[in-house]
Amino acid sequence: MCFHSKQSKKAQEIEHRYRAKFEEIDMFEPTEHYNAFSFPKTPVITNDDSKKIEMISWGLIPKWANENWNRTYTLNARIETIHEKVSFKNNVENRCLVLVNGFYEWQHIKSKKIKHLIDFNNELFCLAGIYSEYKNKKTYTIVTTEAQGIMRQIHNSKLRMPIALYTDEQINNWLVGENEFGCYDFNTKKCI
DSSP states (O other), X not given: OOOEEEEOSOHHHHHHHHTOEESSGGGOOOEEEEEGGGOOEEEEEETTEEXXXXXXXXSOOOTTOOTTOOGGGGSEEETTTTTTOTTTGGGTTOEEEXXXXXXXXXXXXXXXXXXXXXXXXXXXXXXXXXXXXXTTEEEXXXXXXXXXXXXXXXXXXXXXXXXXXXXXXXXXXXXXXOSTTOOEETTTTEEO
């Protein structure tokens, strides 16, 4: 699964890359490590307005949830079951792009856990996500798929990976609902 990411680029570089503006630029601070379990606000573009970068909290809260909702269960959504799970199925059309320049996974070798940074030479890319609005606050989850290529060796315990979007075409297709079950191959830099 995907519970750790980074966005260490400056706001202006992010705005330029995605041709969008931060809604509240003062809320953004570059970081080498977001930990999903602290439910951080990270830069996200939604299909509601692709020209706006919002700081949205990681950990989806469904519209029907109550104040005690445990967001640790909705940090990631499996693409294979996203239409079935009650937490996600009503938000499938609420597409978003989680703006990152890397994410972290741990490889298990015997009793050791080895941390790996997964990135594209520190370039900006997106993780596919869906979002919900609960009491006028947006929250999101990262969509994952079965690990492919090198990710099967790195994330060898769960065999999952986030759906990464690198090209403008892949980014646009996710936002408008095309290539729903496509996933990104880190070896070939292509959707498969």
